[in-house]
Amino acid sequence: MPRKFEDLRSRRWFADAGMRGFAHRQRMQQSGLRRDDVVGRPIVAIVNTWSELSPCHAHLRERADAVRRGVLLAGGMPLELPALSLGEVIVKPTTMLYRNLLAMEVEELLRSHPVDGVVLLAGCDKTTPGTVMGATSMGIPAIFCPAGPMLNDRYRGRTVGAGTHTLMFWGDYQAGRLGEDEWRDLEARMTRSPGTCNTMGTASTMTSIVEALGLALPGSTSIPAVDSAHPRMAAACGERIVQMIREDLTPQRILTRGAFLNAAAVQMALGGSTNAAVHVIAMARRAGVELSLADLDAVARRVPVIANLFPSGEKLMEDFHYAGGLPALMNVIRDHLSLDELTVTGAPLRAQLDGRAVLDPEVIRPLAAPVSPRPALAVLRGNLAPEGAVIKPSAASPELLRHRGRAIVFDGPQQMAAALADPAFAGDENSVIVLRNAGPVGAPGMPEWGNLPIPRNLLQRGVRDMVRISDARMSGTHYGTCVLHVSPESAVGGPLALVRDGDTIELDVEARRLELVVDAAELARRRAAWRPLVAPYARGYTRLYQQHVTRAQDGCDFDFLDGTAPSPEPAIH
Numbered sequence: 001m002p003r004k005f006e007d008l009r010s011r012r013w014f015a016d017a018g019m020r021g022f023a024h025r026q027r028m029q030q031s032g033l034r035r036d037d038v039v040g041r042p043i044v045a046i047v048n049t050w051s052e053l054s055p056c057h058a059h060l061r062e063r064a065d066a067v068r069r070g071v072l073l074a075g076g077m078p079l080e081l082p083a084l085s086l087g088e089v090i091v092k093p094t095t096m097l098y099r100n101l102l103a104m105e106v107e108e109l110l111r112s113h114p115v116d117g118v119v120l121l122a123g124c125d126k127t128t129p130g131t132v133m134g135a136t137s138m139g140i141p142a143i144f145c146p147a148g149p150m151l152n153d154r155y156r157g158r159t160v161g162a163g164t165h166t167l168m169f170w171g172d173y174q175a176g177r178l179g180e181d182e183w184r185d186l187e188a189r190m191t192r193s194p195g196t197c198n199t200m201g202t203a204s205t206m207t208s209i210v211e212a213l214g215l216a217l218p219g220s221t222s223i224p225a226v227d228s229a230h231p232r233m234a235a236a237c238g239e240r241i242v243q244m245i246r247e248d249l250t251p252q253r254i255l256t257r258g259a260f261l262n263a264a265a266v267q268m269a270l271g272g273s274t275n276a277a278v279h280v281i282a283m284a285r286r287a288g289v290e291l292s293l294a295d296l297d298a299v300a301r302r303v304p305v306i307a308n309l310f311p312s313g314e315k316l317m318e319d320f321h322y323a324g325g326l327p328a329l330m331n332v333i334r335d336h337l338s339l340d341e342l343t344v345t346g347a348p349l350r351a352q353l354d355g356r357a358v359l360d361p362e363v364i365r366p367l368a369a370p371v372s373p374r375p376a377l378a379v380l381r382g383n384l385a386p387e388g389a390v391i392k393p394s395a396a397s398p399e400l401l402r403h404r405g406r407a408i409v410f411d412g413p414q415q416m417a418a419a420l421a422d423p424a425f426a427g428d429e430n431s432v433i434v435l436r437n438a439g440p441v442g443a444p445g446m447p448e449w450g451n452l453p454i455p456r457n458l459l460q461r462g463v464r465d466m467v468r469i470s471d472a473r474m475s476g477t478h479y480g481t482c483v484l485h486v487s488p489e490s491a492v493g494g495p496l497a498l499v500r501d502g503d504t505i506e507l508d509v510e511a512r513r514l515e516l517v518v519d520a521a522e523l524a525r526r527r528a529a530w531r532p533l534v535a536p537y538a539r540g541y542t543r544l545y546q547q548h549v550t551r552a553q554d555g556c557d558f559d560f561l562d563g564t565a566p567s568p569e570p571a572i573h
Helices: 019-030 035-039 060-073 096-112 127-138 164-174 180-189 202-213 229-247 257-270 276-286 293-302 317-322 325-332 349-353 413-421 520-529 540-548
Strands: 043-048 077-082 117-122 142-146 153-155 158-160 378-382 385-391 402-410 432-435 467-470 482-487 504-508 513-516
Touching: 019 035, 043 060, 043 096, 043 229, 060 077, 060 117, 060 229, 096 127, 096 540, 117 127, 117 229, 127 142, 127 202, 127 276, 142 202, 142 229, 153 180, 164 180, 202 257, 202 276, 202 325, 257 276, 257 293, 257 325, 276 293, 293 378, 325 349, 402 413, 413 432, 432 504, 467 504
Parallel strands: 043 077, 043 117, 117 142, 378 513, 402 432, 432 467, 467 482
Antiparallel strands: 153 158, 378 385, 385 482, 402 504, 504 513
């Protein structure tokens, strides 16, 4: 049902005839607004994750102005609210530690202020799920305005993408195949504009997932950040949110199980980041939707990788935009989608896919000619990961997807880095490198340490991949045969904590199996002797995080934020 103007929540603040209403209107006029600006219009929050330490979001101040223009044109009143900015790479120890803090902030910003709808300005890895989780829990109309990817780079005739090629060039530099001057030149040129990583890393995976869920305008997530179409899209978000307020079109009406299965299909078709396995489950749980690792694995078995994008393919997000963007890709996989799901346009998904043609079949392939014969995600189980682990087969070495090797175990990244840089490192390319205490509780925050380095002496011999296992995550821009998110994590006594140097580990991705080849009696003896190596933090937000974070397969949200139990509206006295 359309929402009546007199029922808008902002009117509890501004339409009150008593002293409190007087004080609220008085303070807004103190800011230079007119009385009718807040009494006679729906109030739109622009939640902006801009920061000078978030280069991917450097343009979001300008985009907030574009959103503001759209809101005003549609008859709304825009008010900008700054939120925690989580610039990937810069924030330590990991932005993942603070995703839930951003989600809490967005929810409480919206609940505590007189707003009727929200435009979410975000895009860098954790800002997308964080803002969406908060807005979902708040329950007012919301639309996501993506930051957009950075421009492509080329180097010596070669397409270069942020993150993926950093890893490749670092391997060459470590092996002595790249000189100091060339290394410094690459540092200055590879990220050549504002915007998120231009590979199919976590940023583009998550914004695409949000578009597939129906929370972003069709085609919006692939527009390059500095393209003139980008501020036009931002203005359109501002116009649309005002109409969504009038329609009372909330996330609860959009975020169904069908919408989340659509998002999973898009993740697989894109060859998306393994990080999505954590974030999409967390978002689903905020919406009260049942979604599991088994659901994601089942979708991955059906939907092949058809986006020819790094790290599974060869192209970048700018190329994807020119090829038709997400609507074109979704049209290719439409038989795998639930087409009647509602979107922020007010129309079902099918309406925004009809007629969306692929403009470059080399970038968006047909289903019959996928980029990789291997899926974008596989969920492994076994005595080493009884609650699950994930791997990205499409970005792994085919010859390593079935492997048996002896473990070399590290309890932290510093110890590991020193050992793998030692010219006398004793392992070989058949070894299995294991890192533990890198999960949600152990690190803390489950950093992107999972793309464990190749030993330097092996790099110099030409080795570029090995089986690597951890309870950490991996950057979506990275590649390799890396088993991630092992659960339960080692810091809480998961089986990874019991692995010793020289133990045999078997990986069989086709069979979805990860096994520690040690007899049960020996494992029982080790478990009896195990003591935690990680001491909990004594104070602050990190203590709260360690006490309340859920496990990887449950989305790493806080247990007290899980689900749809309502929070009461604030009292106005």
